[in-house]
């Protein structure tokens with residue numbers, strides 16, 4: 001069975017009438033958004049805050065009323081995917097290039113719920129290269145600076161040109177190997193001029209809904225909380 005669909009649809013149960021809901025990006029939360037579209041057509045009243053143009057388009061097609069992040073003080077609940085999650089629910093995100101808006105929306109949320117299939121659950125973060133969003137101006141220099149933190153950043157490409165995020169920036173995919181101190185690494189990256197944001201989400205997620213190919217769904221909380 002499709003673990004992404006199972007987890008994505010299950011998570012929609014957390015959305016209640018009247019909520020402002022952060023809508024994540026990717027192929028797992030896609031199923032949450034589809035479900036929410038169905039519930040909205042059935043009378044559920046929510047307002048969504050999208051984390052990407054892609055999600056904005058999907059939610060608009062489905063008739064989910066949307067708010068701009070600038071219009072809200074606090075989001076009740078955000079549901080989003082992840083590229084990797086460890087037992088503390090620290091995450092790598094940004095495989096789909098949406099990490100900056102996702103982190104802004106998650107930071108404005110009282111609760112962050114992650115949806116994923118079993119393949120995203122890892123003993124340690126770092127097999128998936130960490131996406132780092134950088135400004136195009138002088139990106140080669142930023143790449144060299146990030147390289148000094150012990151990785152070889154690769155410029156993400158799309159159709160033989162640099163991939164450009166919704167915010168007009170580039171993404172460097174950084175292979176650090178096993179990431180021990182996620183908080184430290186995140187701070188070190190973000191203090192480099194030219195780095196806009198990185199895909200490490202540390203101590204942000206409240207819970208993960210994991211879907212398994214055998215058809216089961218499990219919910220897990222951070223181990224160290």
Ligand SMILES: O=C[C@H](O)[C@H](O)[C@H](O)COP(=O)(O)O
Pocket residue numbers: 024025026027028029080081082083092093094095096097098099102
């Ligand atoms: O930029 C993309 C996001 O961080 C996604 O939530 C993440 O890449 C997971 O996506 P998917 O559910 O498609 O594996």
